Amino acid sequence: MEISYRIRRSQRARRVRVMVDSAGEVEVVLPRRAAEREAAAAIRELGPWIERRMEEVARARDAVAARGDFVPYVGQLLRLVGEPGRTRVHRRGSELLVPIGEQRAPALERWYRRAARAEIEPRLDRACALAGSSYSALTIRGQRTRWASCSPTGAMSFNWRLLLAPEPVLEYVVWHEVCHLEVMDHSPRFWELLSKRCPDYRDRSRWLRRHGQTLVL
Secondary structure (H helix, E strand, C coil): CCCCEEEEEECCCCCCEEEECCCCCEEEEEECCCCCHHHHHHHHHCHHHHHHHHHHHHHHHHHHHCCCCEEEECCEEEEEEECCCCCCCEEECCEEEECCHHHHHHHHHHHHHHHHHHHHHHHHHHHHHHHCCCCCEEEEECCCCCCEEECCCCEEEEEHHHHHCCHHHHHHHHHHHHHHCCCCCCCHHHHHHHHHHCCCHHHHHHHHHHHHHHCCC
């Protein structure tokens, strides 16, 4: 199988990285001074893994298509109802009133981004209160490769797509970042702390690894 890929250079990259995005496209991240032949070498070396990832992405696309006129929202299913002339998404019970046509997708994403703060902030506040810690800021983003992050200054960032996951998965990611307020790395001390605060984190993390590709609109 011949694999097509694009190259992106990064000032911060220290090694060659290969990624397969939610559209099934392959990207090779090269350090600034790396030769382009290193990208081709990485593709050859990781060929079997790339093919498996592309198959996973295809299955994820099928799963998304199977939703029909429904979208997941923190473990629920909301039915999409198109309305002519509408430009903003509005929730009415178990329905989302959405624009018709090309405006639908960007309007849905804007709605999920707004809803993400309302869903994540109280969970983050509650987890910090239980842990006896605090964060400095909260931002909602659409990261390509991360579900969340915690900076050394305590600034939190969460991916709005987490709202497409079941609630236990969202809460696991919140606890993961709250534990980083005390332990910034992924040392044994970090995992011990996480296991105390979220005992079944392994099951929730496994779900995210297996189904993360389906968390798209």
